[in-house]
Amino acid sequence: MARILAHDVGIAFGKRRLFHSANLTFAEGDCIYLMGDNGSGKTTLMKILAGLLTPSQGTITAEGFPSRGLWQKSKLHGCAVYLHQHPYLFEGTVLENLHLALKLGCQEDSRIEKALAMAQLGHLKQSQASHLSGGERQRLAIARAWLLRPRLLMLDEPVSNMDKDSRELVLAMTQQLKADGTGLLIASHQHGRLTALCQHHWLIQDGHILTGRLEVKPPQPQESEYVLAH
Numbered sequence: 001m002a003r004i005l006a007h008d009v010g011i012a013f014g015k016r017r018l019f020h021s022a023n024l025t026f027a028e029g030d031c032i033y034l035m036g037d038n039g040s041g042k043t044t045l046m047k048i049l050a051g052l053l054t055p056s057q058g059t060i061t062a063e064g065f066p067s068r069g070l071w072q073k074s075k076l077h078g079c080a081v082y083l084h085q086h087p088y089l090f091e092g093t094v095l096e097n098l099h100l101a102l103k104l105g106c107q108e109d110s111r112i113e114k115a116l117a118m119a120q121l122g123h124l125k126q127s128q129a130s131h132l133s134g135g136e137r138q139r140l141a142i143a144r145a146w147l148l149r150p151r152l153l154m155l156d157e158p159v160s161n162m163d164k165d166s167r168e169l170v171l172a173m174t175q176q177l178k179a180d181g182t183g184l185l186i187a188s189h190q191h192g193r194l195t196a197l198c199q200h201h202w203l204i205q206d207g208h209i210l211t212g213r214l215e216v217k218p219p220q221p222q223e224s225e226y227v228l229a230h
């Protein structure tokens with residue numbers, strides 16, 4: 001099973017210690033809701049797990065992934081894929097962005113049509129990706145990630161500033177990723193049906209990362225509420 005193990009990881013920026021955690025495991029099949037106030041360090045933690053940022057202390061190891069090319073600087077790159085809330089898209093059309101994912105590893109062209117349909121971007125496939133709205137960009141980025149069949153995927157605020165229809169689409173795409181066995185770590189300030197997919201939570205609070213099971217009350221008409229069991 002592919003997984004990322006964080007041991008004794010902590011980070012400080014200058015004299016400011018952001019957080020410290022004993023041990024964390026993020027594995028295929030997991031669905032984890034990452035919580036914490038603004039500035040608590042959710043994005044920073046995801047970047048550390050993706051190998052994009054070096055922690056001030058502790059070690060991160062990846063197990064069960066295909067061996068990395070010698071040219072790759074970090075053994076973590078490409079293991080747990082990090083999707084920024086303002087995703088980076090390549091220059092070119094929507095279709096070209098998806099084709100690039102194919103070149104990076106996915107073998108089946110037919111999946112492109114499925115990805116377009118899933119993200120409901122078929123009518124925009126010849127549009128420049130740079131012209132897409134924020135919600136469409138996020139849907140394209142998730143569709144592109146889905147094409148790559150990541151074992152672990154981290155979604156940073158995937159539904160912030162989205163209308164209801166886009167949120168529904170991202171929910172459906174995330175459900176598909178979960179059904180495919182992709183491990184998911186989802187940071188979101190909006191507690192709703194997306195985060196209700198998660199069985200566990202990581203909560204960054206007062207410089208510590210608390211972990212536990214996430215138990216969801218039956219859906220409420222207006223909002224979802226959570227009871228956290230440590």
Ligand SMILES: Nc1ncnc2c1ncn2[C@@H]1O[C@H](COP(=O)(O)OP(=O)(O)OP(=O)(O)O)[C@@H](O)[C@H]1O
Binds near residue numbers: 039040044
């Ligand atoms: N490279 C850096 N240098 C200095 N400070 C940084 C750096 N990166 C992040 N920080 C600080 O670390 C803190 C945590 O940032 P981070 O983006 O991880 O928080 P977050 O929990 O994702 O916040 P939000 O919920 O607002 O997105 C912030 O105060 C930020 O300014």
